[in-house]
Amino acid sequence: MLKNSKPVTESLLKQAHHNMPMGVADNYRYWGEENTVFVKSSQGCTITDADDQEFIDFRLAYGPIILGYRDSRVDKEVVTVITERGTISGFSTDLDSQVVELIKQMCPNIEKMRFANSGTEAVIGAVRTARGFTGRNKIVVVEGGFHGLYDEMMWKSDVDNWDTDTEIAPKITAFGGGIPPATREHLETVPLNDFTAIDEVFARVGDDIAAIVIEPILGNCGSIASSQEYMQKLRDICDANGTLLIMDEVKTGFRVAKGGAQELYGIYADLTTYAKAMGNGYPVAAFGGRADVMDVIGFGNNGVTHGGTYTANMIALSAAKATLTILNETDAYDTINKVGADIQHLLSRVFTKHGIEHQFAGPDAMFGIHFGHQIPNNYRDWKKTDSDLYTQFAHNLIESGIMLEPDSREPWFICESHQHIDLIQLENIADAAMKKAIAERK
Ligand SMILES: Cc1ncc(COP(=O)(O)O)c(C=O)c1O
Known part of the structure; x- marks a missing residue:
């Protein structure tokens, strides 16, 4: 679990408010006063924030990182x-x-x-x-x-x-x-x-x-x-x-x-x-x-x-x-597709354990997760999925060191470096995050 207090991040955001509208360089980077992220460094599939908290990153800067940060x-x-x-x-x-x-x-x-x-x-x-x-x-x-x-x-x-x-x-x-x-x-x-x-x-x-x-x-x-x-x-x-x-x-x-x-x-x-x-x-x-x-x-x-x-x-x-x-x-695509498929399998086990109907959409290197009984066919169908539960699940993952966009419209991005992550640990974190999301929903 990450620290509650993020003094360096807080002070960077305070300073940034004097310099940029919303205190960020891009509207979509503003996640609110509590949750806006400032990154200090990145390597492989991880990013480290200004308060030295490390995240395994499935957001990958909205997709460009395909091999790993600082390859x-x-x-x-x-x-x-x-x-x-x-x-x-x-x-x-x-x-x-x-x-x-x-x-x-x-x-x-x-x-x-x-x-x-x-x-x-x-x-x-x-x-x-x-x-x-x-x-x-x-x-x-x-x-x-x-x-x-x-x-x-x-x-x-x-x-x-x-x-x-x-x-x-x-x-x-x-x-x-x-x-x-x-x-x-x-x-x-x-x-x-x-x-x-x-x-x-x-x-x-x-x-x-x-x-x-x-x-x-x-x-x-x-x-x-x-x-x-x-x-x-x-x-x-x-x-x-x-x-x-x-x-x-x-x-x-x-x-x-x-x-x-x-x-x-x-x-x-x-x-x-x-x-x-x-x-x-x-x-x-x-x-x-x-x-x-x-x-x-x-x-x-x-x-x-x-x-x-x-x-x-x-x-x-x-x-x-x-x-x-x-x-x-190289065989980078085989590696990426395999780890993407493995991650979907483990997430599927977690969702099934908690009785959550779920669907994966798209290819293994860039998959979406939708809570509902069928894969959405278009944007209107997406509205019928339980995207609020997804957002809560995502926030809980972020609190536990797994970075992703807390909006089910943004897929999970996989890079070659994800082959090195501990999948058992990820499954345990996802399990706890989903358990908490369900409790928070009630
Ligand atoms: C499909 C698609 N087209 C165009 C763009 C715009 O790209 P950029 O942000 O590099 O201008 C994006 C950005 O996410 C995109 O996903």
């Missing part, structure tokens, strides 16, 4: 490159093509790429490219998906405030202030795995739909997955209507398989976005796909503009090169 194989490559060559020059380097060629070996859907610095930037690039290629405006997204913090993608299906007994669809609301209503003009939202809804949108505005943008496995909604048939439906409806299929693999890419979710489905996108796992925590992202589509990027009449000061900097690309080489050439 020496990756860090060494980055340090060598930046000390011997530098960071940026505003010119091309040989690393640009080396990294794309590595990605092409792993992801057969990629013919040409461009780099970016974050998942958000990669999505912006892919959507702009799709619009440039098709000459159309609209994009279709899926309820419960997340594609980054830029105005057009900051419209969400307000399932939190939605009544599950109604036939009426949840309202689409802005994430918050500062988002002009006009940014919603070209956005269409459909529930995942709903064939009627996608047919209806295409019947209504199909000739102006540039792209469907989808996370094939909802990394921001408990790893609820598209069915094989639905993914095929999206591929077919895009082909029939001259629309591009963009798969946002910012979370799933280089995590759930070498070739990401597309390898698992055997269904391929026209454009794909990558970030997170491709750099094991270094800020690197990319988008790419069909050469004929990507070649719309350029100068001249209607050429799509893409670039940026830090694009393809050598910190990012050396990290990507090292991470992808390891993922491509």
Whole structure:
């Protein structure tokens, strides 16, 4: 059990309140005055907070850590490159093509790429490219998906405030202030795995739909997955209507398989976005796909503009090169998938012992946990699960040194370093955390 008093954390948060809104550098890092975490160091699959309390981490910075924190194989490559060559020059380097060629070996859907610095930037690039290629405006997204913090993608299906007994669809609301209503003009939202809804949108505005943008496995909604048939439906409806299929693999890419979710489905996108796992925590992202589509990027009449000061900097690309080489050439995925499966088995034993109906969603490297009698089919179904019990369980785990997001919409992320954790100890901690959560509920 962790200490109740966290004097260093308290003082850091107090100081931070003078310097940043909410006292944090990112809204989602604010977990309240009592629970906001300040990290002092990380190693492998553990993080240590400012008060020297150690956590086994299943949050992994929202997914980028695929090998482990401070992986020496990756860090060494980055340090060598930046000390011997530098960071940026505003010119091309040989690393640009080396990294794309590595990605092409792993992801057969990629013919040409461009780099970016974050998942958000990669999505912006892919959507702009799709619009440039098709000459159309609209994009279709899926309820419960997340594609980054830029105005057009900051419209969400307000399932939190939605009544599950109604036939009426949840309202689409802005994430918050500062988002002009006009940014919603070209956005269409459909529930995942709903064939009627996608047919209806295409019947209504199909000739102006540039792209469907989808996370094939909802990394921001408990790893609820598209069915094989639905993914095929999206591929077919895009082909029939001259629309591009963009798969946002910012979370799933280089995590759930070498070739990401597309390898698992055997269904391929026209454009794909990558970030997170491709750099094991270094800020690197990319988008790419069909050469004929990507070649719309350029100068001249209607050429799509893409670039940026830090694009393809050598910190990012050396990290990507090292991470992808390891993922491509070692058995890291076998290790990650095995430990992910073992953890689900032990959690399942704990939930069953306590009489909790439960479901796991998504792949072993990034699984969601849902308390209920069936795997949710989409975001609306998620609302019918007992997410409050999950949150209580998660808080109890955190108190016992297991870090995760206390919201069942965020999956458990597994990295190669988790192979070293003590599974018996984890099972005992989970058992106590669930026992306490049930008692707290009564
Ligand atoms: C699927 C998906 N797309 C895009 C993004 C945005 O990425 P970033 O936070 O790197 O801008 C995220 C972030 O979690 C994501 O999960």
